Structure formats: structure tokens, C-alpha cells
Amino acid sequence: MRISDVFRSATRNAFRSKLRTTLTVLSLFVGAFTLTLTTALGAGVNDYVERQVATLSTGDILLVSPAASADTTDGPNEYDPEGRQQSGVGNPLASGTLLNQEDLDAIEAIDGVRQVEAVSQVSVDWVAASTDPDSRFELTINPTSSIGRSDLAAGAQLDQETGERQVVLPEDYVDALGYADAEDAVGETIVLGYVDAAQTEVEVEATVVGVARASLFAAGAGANAALTTEVADAQTVPGQPRAWPLAVAYLDGSGADGAVTEADIADVKSELVAADLAGQTVEDQLGIVQTVINGIIGVLTAFAIVALIAASFGIVNTLLMSVQERTREIGLMKAMGMSNGRVFGLFSLEAVVIGFLGSALGALVAIAVGSALAGGLSQTVLADLPGLQILLFEPSGVIGVIVVIMVIAFLSGVLPARRAARQDPIESLRYE
Structure with a gap:
């Protein structure tokens, strides 16, 4: 057969x-x-x-924050004027222990770190189209927009080098602000309102450079460095040192074509631990x-x-x-x-x-x-x-x-x- x-x-x-x-x-x-x-x-x-x-990281960054170490002694911790600030001190918009300038310097001094950027958390109360400033809507600014790329429905990514104020709007704000579609919103001017450290209401204009789809890891609007820095400076209490909830460490790679390897990340993480800091990749946070x-x-x-x-x-x-x-x-x-x-x-x-x-x-x-x-x-x-x-x-x-x-x-x-x-x-x- x-x-x-x-x-x-x-x-x-x-x-x-x-x-x-x-x-x-x-x-x-x-x-x-x-x-x-x-x-x-x-x-x-x-x-x-x-x-x-992939929209947040190309594998060459670490998100750095203060280590979750705590004083094991009973009772309240002793006040240290040179130490890290806590929520409500210096930057009332952040929460938990904050990074200070000394921490940023320590990160930058680590071998394998080529650049450090502090992430400022700012508060914007409302947004309105410049053509109809009385129709206002609540808005939050995504603090990671300075390090990531948005999932765009239209327009372009934020330019972090320009001095012009730029915004990437969430897609669900297009209709609310009176635009016909996402393409129609690109290039338009919007008005942002916030309260500064002196409790004074401030209004600034910004250009919509892109419209972003909703994302699992990026909520709110995106703002470029020029806009974020301006608002953060205005909301910092005078006389108090600057503090940040998060910093981004950009790494140099030892792999082929300068690629960052697991060994590179492990080495930088160990150096951060020695400086009482904690570093995580985006993949770590999603673990x-x-x-x-x-x-x-x-x-x-x-x-x-x-x-x-x-x-x-x-x-x-x-x-x-x-x-x-x-x-x-x-x-x-x-x-x-x-x-x-x-x-x-x-x-x-x-x-x-x-x-x-x-x-x-x-x-x-x-x-x-x-x-x-x-x-x-x-x-x-x-x-x-x-x-x-x-x-x-x-x-x-x-x-x-x-x-x-x-x-x-x-x-x-x-x-x-x-x-x-x-x-x-x-x-x-x-x-x-």
C-alpha cells in the first residue's frame, strides 16, 4: 500500500x-x-x-527617583535643611520625596550617563481655543511628554529645542474646542490658564503642533520644554530651591553601534543605588x-x-x-x-x-x-x-x-x- x-x-x-x-x-x-x-x-x-x-523609550533611558529608603528609627525624622524636600515644599504640585540639584549632579557624574533631564510636574487649570476663550475645559499636562513620543493622529511631535510654546492635544479635545477634525486643530493657537506661586491667575498662548490618540501610559496633553519650564518657574515658591519628582538619565551604550546593553543598565542602576537613588526602565515599570x-x-x-x-x-x-x-x-x-x-x-x-x-x-x-x-x-x-x-x-x-x-x-x-x-x-x- x-x-x-x-x-x-x-x-x-x-x-x-x-x-x-x-x-x-x-x-x-x-x-x-x-x-x-x-x-x-x-x-x-x-x-x-x-x-x-516604543513611544516612551528607545531603550536608552532610566527614570530616576529618590530611593524608597526610610529611617528605621521610631518617631518623626529629623529635619535636614540640606536634604531632599517632601511634597508641598518648594513644589506643591509634586508628591512624595523629591529630587534636588545635588541628586541631578550625582546622576550626571555616573559613568555611562551622557545627559540628565529633570522632569517638572506642572499644573494647568484650563484650556480654551483662542477664538473662543470663554469656553474653557479642564486640562492636565503629562509630565513625561518631554521624554516620550505621542501616538499621533495628526501633526508632529513636540520640538524640545525651540523657545516657542508647543502643545500636543488629546484627541478628545478636538471637538470640544470647536475644530472640525485633528488636522484642523494642528497649527491653531490655544489659551492655557494656571495659577502661579503668588496665587495669581496667568494666561499664556501655545501652538497646537499635534493631536494624540489616547495611550495606556500617557494621559493628558503634551507640552514641550519651553512651556513646561515657564509654568514650573512661575509655580515655584520664591526663595525655595527647585525640586523634581523625576529625572531622566540618558545612557551611553557599550554594545554594537552604541546600543545600550543590559549590562550597561545594570551598572548604572548599581551606581544609582549607591547614591540613594532608584532607576527603572519603562519595561521595569510595566513588569x-x-x-x-x-x-x-x-x-x-x-x-x-x-x-x-x-x-x-x-x-x-x-x-x-x-x-x-x-x-x-x-x-x-x-x-x-x-x-x-x-x-x-x-x-x-x-x-x-x-x-x-x-x-x-x-x-x-x-x-x-x-x-x-x-x-x-x-x-x-x-x-x-x-x-x-x-x-x-x-x-x-x-x-x-x-x-x-x-x-x-x-x-x-x-x-x-x-x-x-x-x-x-x-x-x-x-x-x-
């Missing part, structure tokens, strides 16, 4: 008992359906996270989020695996019964010269056929249902996160699920196939 004949015979024999085979295929369908969805969920979330991280997401996906995947294990017993049962029912047929095939290997291959292929049908059917239905579900969620629950495709069906992932289930089916069919191959042809022909 040729190999092609073995394939055709295996496919035909798989459906000799249609009900039994159909039930086995359906049990595989459940596992394939669940596994395909969880794989797509993991791919979709991780793809979105990676794209968002907890990704751990939670991967944990949820892992639980869902476990359910799929349990379903597949149950289905594998169904395959074993189906093929064992098939071997028993076809005992005389097996004896006849072996009497006509079919080798043990071909008999083993015939029954193994039957298992693989069942595995392919269950996995392919489950994957196709998962893609259809998942695509519809993802489309609905993107218009409702996930409407504030444009660009997030919660279920991303990658061809490699779908093919991987099908292959894995076919392998499980093959392994499940080894015992029945081995039993069929080892049968004695004479005894099989006598079987009633």
Missing part, C-alpha cells in the same frame, strides 16, 4: 463510526477554541504594550502589569489544556474501539503483506486526522467569534484605547495551536496503533 493510499484510508476510516468520531472532534474543538483565543489575547495585549513602550496579564492568560490556557487532555482520552477510546472492531480487517491486511509499520502508521494517521479536524474547526470558529468580539469591544469598552486590538490572530499562533493539538492527537493514538500493529494475523482472522 502506497503512502498516499494510507492517507486516504486513514481519513476514510476515521469516520467509520461518525457519532463517536464527531464527539471526539468536538472535545478537541473546545480546547482548540479556548487555546486560540488565549493565544490571540496574549499576542494582542503584548503587541499593544510593546508599541506603547507588574505584564505579570498580571500573563497570569490571567496562563489560567485561561490551563483550562484549554485540561480540555485537550480530556479530549486525548477520547481519542484513545475511539481508536481502541476501532482496533477491536476491525481486528479481522487488520489480520487480512497483514496477511496480504502490510507491514507492522504501515499498520501503525494507518491508525496513527487516523488520530492525526481527528486532531486536525478538531483543531482547525476550533481555530476557525475562534477567529470568527474573536474578530467580532474584538470589533465590538473596540467600539465600546476599549474605545478609549485606540490602536488596541485585544485579540490578535497571528498566522504563526493559529498554526502553532493546530500543530500542537495534532501532536497531542498523534501521541494519544500511539497506544491503539501499537496494539493494532502487534496483532498476530492468524489470530486476528479467527477473531469473531
Whole structure:
């Protein structure tokens, strides 16, 4: 019997008992359906996270803050006029322990750090279009806009070198400020209102250079260095030293083409610890989020695996019964010269056929249902996160699920196939 004949015979024999085979295929369908969805969920979330991280960092920066060290003595800490300021001192807009100029100097002195930028946290009360200054809307300024890149719907990124005040507006402010669309808002002048350190209301004008989509890691409007510095200076209490909640350390790399390596990051982090500072990459900050997401996906995947294990017993049962029912047929095939290997291959292929049908059917239905579900969620629950495709069906992932289930089916069919191959042809022909 040729190999092609073995394939055709295996496919035909798989459906000799249609009900039994159909039930086995359906049990595989459940596992394939669940596994395909969880794989797509993991791919979709991780793809979105990676794209968002790329807007904040190219891998060569550390976000530096005061270390979370505390005095272990009982009672309040002793006042140190030369020490770090706390929230409400010097910069009433920040919270927690703040960096001072001495900290910035210490960061800059670390070998491997080429540049340090302090991140100023400023407060803007409202924004209005210059053509209608009485229609005011609350606005927050994203403090990381000076180090990141926005996910733009229109316009350009902020120019941190210019002395002109620039703003990147959130997309949901376009209609509120009376602009026809995102493109229409680019180049327009807006008015920002805030209160300075003397509690005086101040109004400044800024140019809209871009409109940004909502992002998982960047909330509020973006402001360039010129605007942020101006507002921060105005809101600093006179006579008090400047303080910052965060600083950005730009690193020199020792890798190929100046790329920053893990070793470079580890060396700078250790130097920061010695200076009572803490450094984190953007990926470090996302570690907890990704751990939670991967944990949820892992639980869902476990359910799929349990379903597949149950289905594998169904395959074993189906093929064992098939071997028993076809005992005389097996004896006849072996009497006509079919080798043990071909008999083993015939029954193994039957298992693989069942595995392919269950996995392919489950994957196709998962893609259809998942695509519809993802489309609905993107218009409702996930409407504030444009660009997030919660279920991303990658061809490699779908093919991987099908292959894995076919392998499980093959392994499940080894015992029945081995039993069929080892049968004695004479005894099989006598079987009633």
C-alpha cells in the first residue's frame, strides 16, 4: 500500500463510526477554541504594550527617583535643611520625596550617563481655543511628554529645542474646542490658564503642533520644554530651591553601534543605588502589569489544556474501539503483506486526522467569534484605547495551536496503533 493510499484510508476510516468520531472532534474543538483565543489575547495585549513602550523609550533611558529608603528609627525624622524636600515644599504640585540639584549632579557624574533631564510636574487649570476663550475645559499636562513620543493622529511631535510654546492635544479635545477634525486643530493657537506661586491667575498662548490618540501610559496633553519650564518657574515658591519628582538619565551604550546593553543598565542602576537613588526602565515599570496579564492568560490556557487532555482520552477510546472492531480487517491486511509499520502508521494517521479536524474547526470558529468580539469591544469598552486590538490572530499562533493539538492527537493514538500493529494475523482472522 502506497503512502498516499494510507492517507486516504486513514481519513476514510476515521469516520467509520461518525457519532463517536464527531464527539471526539468536538472535545478537541473546545480546547482548540479556548487555546486560540488565549493565544490571540496574549499576542494582542503584548503587541499593544510593546508599541506603547516604543513611544516612551528607545531603550536608552532610566527614570530616576529618590530611593524608597526610610529611617528605621521610631518617631518623626529629623529635619535636614540640606536634604531632599517632601511634597508641598518648594513644589506643591509634586508628591512624595523629591529630587534636588545635588541628586541631578550625582546622576550626571555616573559613568555611562551622557545627559540628565529633570522632569517638572506642572499644573494647568484650563484650556480654551483662542477664538473662543470663554469656553474653557479642564486640562492636565503629562509630565513625561518631554521624554516620550505621542501616538499621533495628526501633526508632529513636540520640538524640545525651540523657545516657542508647543502643545500636543488629546484627541478628545478636538471637538470640544470647536475644530472640525485633528488636522484642523494642528497649527491653531490655544489659551492655557494656571495659577502661579503668588496665587495669581496667568494666561499664556501655545501652538497646537499635534493631536494624540489616547495611550495606556500617557494621559493628558503634551507640552514641550519651553512651556513646561515657564509654568514650573512661575509655580515655584520664591526663595525655595527647585525640586523634581523625576529625572531622566540618558545612557551611553557599550554594545554594537552604541546600543545600550543590559549590562550597561545594570551598572548604572548599581551606581544609582549607591547614591540613594532608584532607576527603572519603562519595561521595569510595566513588569507588574505584564505579570498580571500573563497570569490571567496562563489560567485561561490551563483550562484549554485540561480540555485537550480530556479530549486525548477520547481519542484513545475511539481508536481502541476501532482496533477491536476491525481486528479481522487488520489480520487480512497483514496477511496480504502490510507491514507492522504501515499498520501503525494507518491508525496513527487516523488520530492525526481527528486532531486536525478538531483543531482547525476550533481555530476557525475562534477567529470568527474573536474578530467580532474584538470589533465590538473596540467600539465600546476599549474605545478609549485606540490602536488596541485585544485579540490578535497571528498566522504563526493559529498554526502553532493546530500543530500542537495534532501532536497531542498523534501521541494519544500511539497506544491503539501499537496494539493494532502487534496483532498476530492468524489470530486476528479467527477473531469473531
